[in-house]
Amino acid sequence: MMKHSSILLFALLLLVLVAGCTDFKALDTSKNTxxxxxxxxxxxxxxxxxxxxxxxxxxxxxxxxxxxxxxxxxxxxxxxxxxxxxxxxxxxxxxxxxxxxxxxxxxxxxxxxxxxxxxxxxxxxxxxxxxxxSALVWGGRPWPDSTGPLPEEVDYYQAVNPYMNLFEVIDRHNERVVMVYNKTTIFYLYPSYGDAHLWGP
Structure with a gap:
C-alpha cells in the first residue's frame, strides 16, 4: 500500500513539474512577439x-x-x-x-x-x-427630414451652406461654429485653426 502511495505521489509531482515547465516555455515564447x-x-x-x-x-x-x-x-x-x-x-x-x-x-x-x-x-x-x-445634419438640401425644431438631445449639428458647398458644425448651446469643412478640406477648427470671423454666423 505504501509503495503504491509513493508511486502515485511521484507521478503527481512529475505532472506538476512538467506543467510548470510548459507554462514557463509559453511565457518565454510570448517575449518574442x-x-x-x-x-x-x-x-x-x-x-x-x-x-x-x-x-x-x-x-x-x-x-x-x-x-x-x-x-x-x-x-x-x-x-x-x-x-x-x-x-x-x-x-x-x-x-x-x-x-x-x-x-x-x-x-x-x-x-x-x-x-x-x-x-x-x-x-x-x-x-x-x-x-x-458625425454631427447631425440639420437644415439645407438634400436632407428633407431636417426641417422643424432641432431635437432637444442634440448638442452639435451641421448646417449646409449650398452656395459655398460647405458644412458648418455648430454648438447649439451658444451657436458657436466649431468646424467648417467640405469633402476635401478643413477650413476652420475651433479654437485655433483658421479664422472664425470668416465662417461664424
Missing part, C-alpha cells in the same frame, strides 16, 4: 506619437499601419491631431452613391466636444478621400 508599430505625425517642431495597438479595428482585412500612414499624409489629419483630436478607430465605410463600393474610415475623435471626424482611405490607390463629421 513583435510589438505594434509606433507611428509619428511630424510637422516642424511638432511630433505626435500614434500607438497602433491602442486603435480599435472594426475591419480586419486591412493593414492598420499602412492605412494610418496614408491618412497622416492628408492635411486634415494634421489639423485634427494638432488640435487635440485622436485616431480612435479604423472601420469599413460605404460610398453613399454605391453601397457595394467599400472604403476604410479612419475615425478622429475629440472627447471634449464630443465629435468624430472620418477620413476615407482607399488602400489600393493609397490616398485619402472624402471627409465628414
Amino acid at each position: 513583435t510589438p505594434a508599430p509606433l507611428l509619428h505625425y511630424e510637422r516642424g517642431n511638432i511630433s505626435i506619437s500614434i500607438n497602433t495597438s491602442e486603435i480599435p479595428m472594426r475591419r480586419f482585412d486591412v493593414n492598420v499601419t499602412e492605412v494610418i500612414e496614408i491618412a497622416l499624409v492628408d492635411q486634415r489629419a494634421g489639423i485634427l491631431l494638432e488640435n487635440g483630436w485622436n485616431i480612435t478607430s479604423i472601420r469599413t465605410g460605404f460610398e453613399e452613391e454605391d453601397p457595394d463600393q467599400k472604403h476604410i474610415d479612419v475615425e478622429f475623435r475629440n472627447d471634449e466636444l464630443p465629435l468624430s471626424f472620418f477620413i476615407e482611405v482607399n488602400e489600393e490607390e493609397k490616398r485619402a478621400g472624402k471627409g465628414r463629421c
Whole structure:
C-alpha cells in the first residue's frame, strides 16, 4: 500500500513539474512577439506619437499601419491631431452613391466636444478621400427630414451652406461654429485653426 502511495505521489509531482515547465516555455515564447508599430505625425517642431495597438479595428482585412500612414499624409489629419483630436478607430465605410463600393474610415475623435471626424482611405490607390463629421445634419438640401425644431438631445449639428458647398458644425448651446469643412478640406477648427470671423454666423 505504501509503495503504491509513493508511486502515485511521484507521478503527481512529475505532472506538476512538467506543467510548470510548459507554462514557463509559453511565457518565454510570448517575449518574442513583435510589438505594434509606433507611428509619428511630424510637422516642424511638432511630433505626435500614434500607438497602433491602442486603435480599435472594426475591419480586419486591412493593414492598420499602412492605412494610418496614408491618412497622416492628408492635411486634415494634421489639423485634427494638432488640435487635440485622436485616431480612435479604423472601420469599413460605404460610398453613399454605391453601397457595394467599400472604403476604410479612419475615425478622429475629440472627447471634449464630443465629435468624430472620418477620413476615407482607399488602400489600393493609397490616398485619402472624402471627409465628414458625425454631427447631425440639420437644415439645407438634400436632407428633407431636417426641417422643424432641432431635437432637444442634440448638442452639435451641421448646417449646409449650398452656395459655398460647405458644412458648418455648430454648438447649439451658444451657436458657436466649431468646424467648417467640405469633402476635401478643413477650413476652420475651433479654437485655433483658421479664422472664425470668416465662417461664424
